[in-house]
Amino acid sequence: MLKISQAAYASLREHGETTYPHECCGALLGRFEDDGSRTATRSKPCGNTRDDSPHNRYNIDPKELIRIQREGRERGEDIVGFYHSHPDHPAQWSPTDLAEAHWFGCSYVITSVEKGKASITKAFELTGTDEHDKKFVDEPIEVA
Amino acid sequence: MKKIDPLDHPCESSRDGLASVVDMPKIQIPSPLRQYAGKQASVTVPAKTVGDALAGLVAQHPDLRHHLYTDDGKLRAFVNVYVNDEDMRYLEKEATALNDGDTISIVPSIAGGR
Numbered sequence: 001m002l003k004i005s006q007a008a009y010a011s012l013r014e015h016g017e018t019t020y021p022h023e024c025c026g027a028l029l030g031r032f033e034d035d036g037s038r039t040a041t042r043s044k045p046c047g048n049t050r051d052d053s054p055h056n057r058y059n060i061d062p063k064e065l066i067r068i069q070r071e072g073r074e075r076g077e078d079i080v081g082f083y084h085s086h087p088d089h090p091a092q093w094s095p096t097d098l099a100e101a102h103w104f105g106c107s108y109v110i111t112s113v114e115k116g117k118a119s120i121t122k123a124f125e126l127t128g129t130d131e132h133d134k135k136f137v138d139e140p141i142e143v144a
Numbered sequence: 145m146k147k148i149d150p151l152d153h154p155c156e157s158s159r160d161g162l163a164s165v166v167d168m169p170k171i172q173i174p175s176p177l178r179q180y181a182g183k184q185a186s187v188t189v190p191a192k193t194v195g196d197a198l199a200g201l202v203a204q205h206p207d208l209r210h211h212l213y214t215d216d217g218k219l220r221a222f223v224n225v226y227v228n229d230e231d232m233r234y235l236e237k238e239a240t241a242l243n244d245g246d247t248i249s250i251v252p253s254i255a256g257g258r
Contacts, residue, residue: 023257032175050257057257062224062231066249069172078175078185086258094258102222102252104176130211 001037002081002107002123003142004028008043013118015045016085016111022054027065028081028107029072038080038107038125044068057096058084081107081123088114091122093136101126107139167244169197174250180207194227195238197248212250222253 008028015024025048028040046064050057065079072078082103086092091112093101101108104126111121123141128134168188173181181187182205189204191197198219202209212223219225225232226249232240242248 025254027254050255053257057255059253059255062226062249062251062253063229065251065254066172066226066229069249073185080175082254084256089258094256096258097256100222100253100255100257102176103174103254106175108256 001035001140001142002040002109002125003037003144004030004040005042006143008040009121009141009143011045012043012083012109013111013121015043015083016087016113016118017116019048019054019085020113020116021087023048023050023056023058023085023087025058025060025084026082027060027068027079028083028109029068029075029077030080031076031078032080032105040080040107041077043083055087056089079103079106081109083109083111085111085113085118088112091120093124098134098136101134101136102131104128104134108136109141169242169246169248171197171201172247172249174252176252177208177211177250180211181205191242193238193242194225194232194236194240194248197242198225198238224251224253225249226251 026043026045029042030040032038046060048054049059049061091110107123107125109123112119123139124136125139127137168190171187173185189197189200191200227240228247
């Protein structure tokens with residue numbers, strides 16, 4: 001389960017519209033709950049370093065994540081997930097998304113942006129223990 | 145949590161002759177790896193280089209080794225290691241020297257696409 005603030009939810013969807021027809025990407029800050037769920041209180045848009053193929057690939061500069069983590073620590077927040085968009089493509093994780101996912105226990109949020117407008121947003125938790133058994137599991141999103 | 149006895153680890157001394165934990169490099173542990181590091185978000189390790197720091201980290205927390213390194217001992221390609229704000233790959237890699245108060249960040253890659 002991913003609980004996300006209305007502001008963070010709206011922001012990540014809007015980010016996808018802003019970067020259309022390219023993929024947007026960003027981080028979600030919040031906290032890990034004792035029941036295994038995540039609560040995202042803020043979304044932090046990031047740059048997409050894949051300027052060679054931004055319409056179907058994204059990459060976040062680790063240096064940007066370090067800055068976001070540092071800011072989060074000062075506010076008692078942690079990185080609990082990431083988001084990106086799929087321009088004119090379903091909000092469903094791809095084999096590339098899974099191959100490049102390494103933050104176990106975090107939420108990966110994908111928004112389909114159709115003809116410039118955000119449509120469906122879905123969330124997936126990266127489960128497993130290592131590169132051999134990792135998988136995405138659908139998780140409900142609760143916007144509050 | 146395993147205690148670090150400064151007298152067991154050679155490193156620069158503070159003026160009273162004992163290493164200060166406050167000055168030791170701090171390694172920031174990303175959330176997916178904290179369960180293998182005693183649930184700690186950061187670990188201090190006496191070290192003079194990045195390689196020493198990572199070696200000290202996995203010595204303290206052996207379960208981290210598999211997640212950071214391949215079977216032939218190389219850092220996994222998706223594991224980014226930064227010293228403060230610099231990617232160690234563009235410094236001296238594992239031989240990068242550390243100064244008092246330096247922060248090492250382990251940052252798994254974030255990438256993907258449809």
